[in-house]
Amino acid sequence: MSRPRLTAIAASLPSTVPFVGPEAIERQLGQKFRARLGANESAFGPSPKALAAMAAAGPESWHYGDPENNDLLAAIARHHGCTQGQVVAGPGVDALLGLTVRLYAEPGQVVVNSLGGYPTFNYHVTGYGAQLVTVPYAGYRSNPMALAHAAREHGAAIVYLANPDNPMGSWHDAAVVRDFIAAVPETTLIILDEAYGEFAPEDARPALDFSQANLLRMRTFSKAYGMAGLRCGYILGPEHLIEPFNRIRDHFGISNVAQAAAIAALADQPFLQSVIERTNAAKARIGAIVRANGMEPLPSATNFVAVDTGRDAAFAQGVLQELASQGVFIRKPGAPGLDHCIRISVGKDDALDALEDALPVAISKLA
Numbered sequence: 001m002s003r004p005r006l007t008a009i010a011a012s013l014p015s016t017v018p019f020v021g022p023e024a025i026e027r028q029l030g031q032k033f034r035a036r037l038g039a040n041e042s043a044f045g046p047s048p049k050a051l052a053a054m055a056a057a058g059p060e061s062w063h064y065g066d067p068e069n070n071d072l073l074a075a076i077a078r079h080h081g082c083t084q085g086q087v088v089a090g091p092g093v094d095a096l097l098g099l100t101v102r103l104y105a106e107p108g109q110v111v112v113n114s115l116g117g118y119p120t121f122n123y124h125v126t127g128y129g130a131q132l133v134t135v136p137y138a139g140y141r142s143n144p145m146a147l148a149h150a151a152r153e154h155g156a157a158i159v160y161l162a163n164p165d166n167p168m169g170s171w172h173d174a175a176v177v178r179d180f181i182a183a184v185p186e187t188t189l190i191i192l193d194e195a196y197g198e199f200a201p202e203d204a205r206p207a208l209d210f211s212q213a214n215l216l217r218m219r220t221f222s223k224a225y226g227m228a229g230l231r232c233g234y235i236l237g238p239e240h241l242i243e244p245f246n247r248i249r250d251h252f253g254i255s256n257v258a259q260a261a262a263i264a265a266l267a268d269q270p271f272l273q274s275v276i277e278r279t280n281a282a283k284a285r286i287g288a289i290v291r292a293n294g295m296e297p298l299p300s301a302t303n304f305v306a307v308d309t310g311r312d313a314a315f316a317q318g319v320l321q322e323l324a325s326q327g328v329f330i331r332k333p334g335a336p337g338l339d340h341c342i343r344i345s346v347g348k349d350d351a352l353d354a355l356e357d358a359l360p361v362a363i364s365k366l367a
């Protein structure tokens, strides 16, 4: 039987997904989670002003959103003190990472990430036929200088650094990031993924420098702004790197509801501050819960806590499974050197109560 043929790149792809969603796990387990603490979402939700903007925009869903995202780009540019030409928006950083790989890495070219770094980026690298080279973490932090060296050694098309880091929650201060940027060859595109940037201490965020000709910085409304399900993120960079996105992006990819919500969210910085405070309190409570169970919380500049179980990867996997069977969803890093850790996202009090109840039970089952 003759039938359409997959492209060679698509035919070579494994049928894996970067993340199995909690909904898929619920279907497998045949039960709903009572605590959703695995996807680094913000349980504190969107700003009430963003919710009002969504409600007002809802009836307008019959028409397409502005394909130029003009008002949204203007609001982002105002927020960061840059020009609209230095911003491109898209349906989440995940989508923008894909477009970036498609624009800047030829099939077969090398792209560098940390071993255990953000899997959705790797998914796009493989998906566009580029070749992934990975660099181990140094302890529980990414190793920016080793990433820069790998980029130079391989003549990489792209090098990726998340600061603060997912899955470990660790961070580098601005001086280290600046040294990293300076050490990367001019012909290598740098992706600085700042999905957790709003949570980071001031000194973990280098000042915006649009004269850096090979640097793109990614931001999202999914984490601190509490709108992961809305799908909106953006990239900041010099115009010559940003303009080409208009050649390949989905021009109707951000709904008018999402555009309105993102504008309202940016305008409500007091709400963002309250989220950061509530996130810090929740991280402190997660730290106390895991310590009471003999585990070590790692310092975090994000909205989650990576936890050293003090045991091996099999134990960490067991904790994750036993928690899931009690209705508590968390995730864990998978790379060697990190895989004895678990990762717990912040949640509201009721979700952390569930964690507090379930964790000792999980551990006792593994003893």
Ligand SMILES: *Cc1c(COP(=O)(O)O)cnc(C)c1O
Residues within 6 Å of the ligand: 040, 091, 092, 093, 094, 095, 118, 162, 165, 166, 193, 195, 219, 220, 221, 222, 223, 228, 232, 233
């Ligand atoms: C959550 C996350 C993203 C995804 O952001 P979206 O805008 O929701 O696609 C990107 N990068 C990192 C490191 C993340 O943890």
